Amino acid sequence: MTSRNLFFNIIKEDIKRRLWAVTLTFLLFFFSLPVSVAMILGDFIKEEQKKAYVISELQHFLGFQNGWMVFVIMVLSVIMGVTSFSYLHSRQKIDFYHGIPVNRKHLFWANYTNGILIVTAAYGINIVLSLGVAAAYGILPAKIIGTVLSGFLFFLLHYAMIYAVTVLAMIMTGSVIVGIFGTAVFEGYFTALLLVLQGCYGYFFHTSYKSGEELFLPFLKNSSPYAIFISNVAANRVTVSQILIVVVLFILFTFLCLLLYKKRGSETAKKAMAFKISKPLIRIPIVVLSALFGSFFFYMIRSYTGWAVFGLLCGMFLSHCVIEIIYHFDFRKLFSNWKQMIASALVAALVFAGFQLDLFGYDSYIPQxxxxxxxxxxxxxxxxxxxxxxxxxxxxxxxxxxxxxxxxxxxxxxxxxxxxxxxxxxxxxxxxxxxxxxxxxxxxxxxxxxxxxxxxxxxxxxxxxxxxxxxxxxxxxxxxxxxxxxxxxxxxxxYPVFSQTAENTAAVRVSRGSQSSIVSRDRNGTDKAMTEKLLLAYQKDFGQLTVETMTKENPVASIQFMTRMQAEADSRREGNQNSWQYSDVTSRGYYPVYPSFSNTMELLKECQLNVDNWTSIGEIHEISIDLNSYYYDKPVYDTNSARYYKITDPQMITQIMSESAIEEYAGMNPFGIWNTERVSFTVSRSAGNGLEEAQYTVPVDRLPDSVKEVLKQ
Known part of the structure; x- marks a missing residue:
């Protein structure tokens, strides 16, 4: 009974001892939850039509998708972990606590549990206040309570896991500063190592895909408790496997904390490390990583092996010496473990050489x-x-x-x-x-x-x-x-157009230069037949397009098969008379129309489009070549040259136009002129009672000799 009373008394005294941490925790949650909820609702709730959206945003904010709460939880895990066991780093305090007539195991659980209970209580109270604020603005708690509770439990579970890591670092060290550094090592070492390895992988392996993102990302997501926490929140959903991993890690870290706490000697206070065996286990991996990073960093800057050796030596000496100073607080001990330092550098050099020289045969690998x-x-x-x-x-x-x-x-x-x-x-x-x-x-x-x-x-x-x-x-x-x-x-x-179906196609738009028009639109089924015919005809023509045809022809127009969502956005834009609204949505999904697309062309004729005019040169009055644009990428740029070179000779115009393509569509032909040296020009032609301009492009080697001479000047 006496031991039990002492246990609860220790919890009470511990709360009093770190009353500042309790206050800070409550204030963090208070301003992060109820105050923020009031601000959100105050901005949106007056608009009744946005109420469903506000509820959705509130679920997101109070659930487990709140990125700010990730930061709050991380900060509190460090604060609570440090304050829970900071007494281990003071000889006077540790003598006092270990002099209390209570089992050391009970003493551990009292301080350890308090670090979780304080956050749980502060978080829970502010969740209730947030629900009260929502109710005051007319949102029933029943509509969001499920998401709120799941987020509450999700965040607390991850908090317990990363809190345990901080406690572990505090138990293994003899000072608060070293304990915080130890937390950073436990939380960041494997993440940093994987990032350096990924950097080497993407830099040295010429055939690496996305710099190794596909290979390293699954490991990076699980490289530390922090990484697990962030990746789980970013996933926007909670799975049973995720929960089990967090629970297992929390139990494992807690058991390790208890084990080391019982073995930790009282005389280790004020020492850098509480356990002698942990010194090389911490130092060697850090020196290896520092040496590897140093060699890679300097090689990226200068691309010489000599600089890589310099970076390796810098990383080795700096990391080893700093760690030895922290361990011993004595400059005379800088090279007390020089053999381990050299061995660490050799490991780093071997890893670096493996990437630089491709000792793994990565770039030469092709599956059988x-x-x-x-x-x-x-x-x-x-x-x-x-x-x-x-x-x-x-x-x-x-x-x-x-x-x-x-x-x-x-x-x-x-x-x-x-x-x-x-x-x-x-x-x-x-x-x-x-x-x-x-x-x-x-x-x-x-x-x-x-x-x-x-x-x-x-x-x-x-x-x-x-x-x-x-x-x-x-x-x-x-x-x-x-x-x-x-x-x-x-x-x-x-090409996604082959996966498009008539059911999901609501309109067809054809574009040629600055002219664009919807030739078919499903208005309650009115033009559905033509829309479907155009889609099927285009899929047939495009599917039969040969490389020989693409070599001889260039697209003369573009066609868009608008999905239902695109058509809705287009109608909304027309209704609001905002030409710019949703342009990023409505301008996507265009495909080339070649002159040989006979099925598509015939249907477009039925839609009252003058497609016969697309393949004719027409009455062109002038071709104007912007010389400055052509010279832009050339070694020599003559600022005194004429800005435009104009061609009016009908024979030259006919020759140039026969080899040209509409600039807007040239890149749509993979076997056309897009990857040759080209020059762009403006065409002025008759259009009704006036003139219209269009942009074309032509390979330089297909221009008349007289024009080539002008370009060479």
């Missing part, structure tokens, strides 16, 4: 063709005009474009079973990498002409996915590219 189930190839530069993603509507009723990267879309939709063309491209790219390494990155034989940057996903028969990125000259893979673009599996995975 027989082991590949399927492949996906993303030619990013060829398809940078394609809009990947979808139009969405937020809680306020506004529309925006939800982006998806080209790689993600293509990798999710493409499964090439016939891998001969893709596999040949990759073999040539790997050979080029080897040649570049042998000849040097500055070799003149590397990258002559247009270069393709491509990403590849290998799906192996064992279920494993392997990602790589390559670069290669187009001239070396022209044949393979032709085969890829004639593969229906490749084409249908690259």
């Amino acid at each position: 063709e027989s082991s590949i189930e399927s492949m996906a190839v993303s030619l990013r530069d060829n398809n940078n005009w394609v809009s990947y993603g979808d139009a969405v509507q937020d809680g306020l009723g506004d529309y925006h474009w939800e982006y998806e990267s080209a790689d993600d879309y293509i990798f999710n939709h493409m499964k090439l079973k016939d891998n001969k063309a893709a596999y040949s491209i990759i073999k040539k790219a790997v050979e080029n990498n080897s040649r570049r390494d042998w000849e040097g990155a500055g070799s003149s034989t590397w990258r002559q002409g247009a270069v393709h940057d491509l990403s590849v996903k290998y799906t192996l028969k064992n279920g494993k996915d392997v990602y790589r990125s390559y670069s290669i000259d187009e001239s070396e893979i022209r044949e393979e590219l032709t085969q890829l673009y004639q593969d229906p599996v490749f084409i249908q995975a690259v």
Whole structure:
């Protein structure tokens, strides 16, 4: 009974001892929750139509998606962890506490539990106050209580886990400052190590995909309790596996804290480390990381091995000496463990050399063709005009474009079973990498002409996915590219229009230069038939498009099959008469129209479009070339040259126009003129009772000789 009373008395005295921490905790929660809730509701609740949105925002704010609460929880975990066991770092206080007639285990639990109970109580009280504020503004607590309670439990569980890590650092050290440093090491070491390794991975491995993001991200998310906490909040959902991991870690850290607390000697107060065996276990990994970071940092700056050695030595000496000073508080002990210092540097040098010299054979790796189930190839530069993603509507009723990267879309939709063309491209790219390494990155034989940057996903028969990125000259893979673009599996995975259905298509818009018009719109089913016909006709024409056709032709217009969400945004914009509103949504999803798209052209004629005029040169009065624009990227720029060079000769105009493409659509043709040396020009032609201007582009080598001479001047 006496021991139990002492236990509760210790809890009371502990609260009195750190009354400042209790007050700070309550104030942090008070201003973070009820005060913030009142400010949010005061701004929005007057607008009845936004009430549903406000409730959603309130659920987000009081749930487990509040980023500010992540910061608050992290700060409190350090404050409470430090104040709970700071007495261990004072010889007078530790003598006093250990002189109390109570079991040391009970003493540990009293202080340890108090650090959790204080935060729980302060958080809980302010949650109740927040619900009261919401009720005062007319929002029933029943509408948000589920999310609020789950967020409350979620944050407290993660708080307990990271609080335990701070307590562990305080028990293992002999001073508050060293204990805080120890917390930073426990929480940040593996995250920093993985970031340095990822940096080396992306810098030295030429074929690494997204600098190793796909490989390292799963490990980074679980590299420390802080990282687990942040990644779980960012995931916007709670899973059973996430909860179990946090619970297991909390129990593990708590058990370790209790074990070390019972073994910790009272005489270790004021010493840097409470356990002698922990000194090398902490120092060696830090020296290895510091030496590795130093070598990588200086190599990135100067790209010389000598600088990498200099950085390694700097990282080794600085980290080792600083840690030894902290351990011993004596400059004479700087090199007392010089053998461990050299061993740590050798480990760092070995890791650095493994990346720099590619001792792992990473860049030369290609899966055996027989082991590949399927492949996906993303030619990013060829398809940078394609809009990947979808139009969405937020809680306020506004529309925006939800982006998806080209790689993600293509990798999710493409499964090439016939891998001969893709596999040949990759073999040539790997050979080029080897040649570049042998000849040097500055070799003149590397990258002559247009270069393709491509990403590849290998799906192996064992279920494993392997990602790589390559670069290669187009001239070396022209044949393979032709085969890829004639593969229906490749084409249908690259262009989202092939996945679009008539049910999700609400309108069709055609654009040519500055002229844009909706040729079909589903008005309660009125034009549904034409919309569906146009979609199917275009999918057929685009699917039959050959490389030979793309080599001879260039797009003459663009067509957009608007989704229902895009059409809604377009109607909203027209109703508000705001031409700029939702333009990022309504301007996406255009595809090229080639002259040979006979099925599409015939239907557009039925929609009263003068498509016959698209392929004719028409009555052109003048071509105007902006010379300054052409000279912009040239080694010599003559500021005294004429700004424009005008051509009015009908024969020259006909010759130039026969080789030209509308500039806006030139990049949509992967086998057109977009990757050649080009010059842009303005065309003035008759249009009704006046003149209209249009922008065209033409390869320099297809211009008349007289024009080439002007450009050379």
